[in-house]
Amino acid sequence: MSDCVFCKIAEGEIPSRKIYEDEHVVAFLDLSQVTPGHTLVIPKKHVPNIMEYNETLAADVFSRLPKISQAVRSFHPDIKGLNVLMNNGEVASQTVFHSHIHLLPRYTKDDDFGLKWADNSEKYTDNDLDRIQQDIKQALEGQRS
Numbered sequence: 001m002s003d004c005v006f007c008k009i010a011e012g013e014i015p016s017r018k019i020y021e022d023e024h025v026v027a028f029l030d031l032s033q034v035t036p037g038h039t040l041v042i043p044k045k046h047v048p049n050i051m052e053y054n055e056t057l058a059a060d061v062f063s064r065l066p067k068i069s070q071a072v073r074s075f076h077p078d079i080k081g082l083n084v085l086m087n088n089g090e091v092a093s094q095t096v097f098h099s100h101i102h103l104l105p106r107y108t109k110d111d112d113f114g115l116k117w118a119d120n121s122e123k124y125t126d127n128d129l130d131r132i133q134q135d136i137k138q139a140l141e142g143q144r145s
Contacts, residue, residue, distance in 0.1 A: 004046055004096075004097075004098050005096060005098075006040075006042050006046075006096055006098035006100060007046050007098060009026065009028060009042075010026045010042060010044045016028040016029070017029040019039060019068070019071065019072075020041075020064070020067075020068050020071070022064070023044070024043060024044060024045075024060035024061065024064070025041055025042065025043055025044060025060065025061055025064050026041075026042055026044060027039055027040065027041045027042075027064075027068045027103075028040055028042075030102065034102075034104055034112060034113050035104055035105050035106065035107060035111050035112060035113055036076065036105065036107075037072050037075055037076060037079070037103075037105040038102065038103070038104050038105065039068065039072050039102075039103040040100045040101065040102060040103075041061070041064065041065065041068055041100065041101040041103065042098060042099065042100045042101075043057060043060065043061045043099055045057060046098055047098070047099045048097045048098065048099060049088040049089060049094065049097070049099050050086060050088050050099060051088065052099070053099070061099075061101070065084065065101065068103065069082055069084065069103055072103045072105055073105065075105075076105065076107075078107050079105040079106065079107060080106055080107060080108070081105075081106040082103060082104065082105055082106060083102070083103075083104040083106060083113070083115070084101060084102070084103060084104075085101070085102040085104060086099075086100070086101045086102070087102075
């Protein structure tokens with residue numbers, strides 16, 4: 001896609017600090033560096049988000065994550081963990097609409113990143129959860145054409 005910044009990075013039209021590249025993916029340092037080593041992994045093929053992946057693209061992208069994640073995790077001795085995060089859609093905080101996976105090294109619980117996980121379990125009855133389960137299963141069955 002001609003106006004996509006990540007496509008331009010993948011094609012080498014925009015400079016980046018690439019740490020990995022092969023025929024399917026590119027991994028490069030995020031300019032924001034939420035934590036030191038913050039890396040983005042993108043497919044070379046332009047797709048806006050995970051909902052546009054097919055099984056082949058998913059295999060091509062996600063099979064590279066262990067190798068890249070291990071390198072990011074091991075580049076600095078103070079890294080204690082790693083968040084693997086993918087935002088899909090504007091409401092999910094996606095700002096560049098070329099699919100990308102964030103690898104965020106975690107040094108301490110107090111570094112400059114956080115997630116809030118609400119416990120809404122008291123808001124849902126067993127019937128509510130059964131309905132949600134069945135609706136998702138029906139959506140999956142509808143994809144098996």
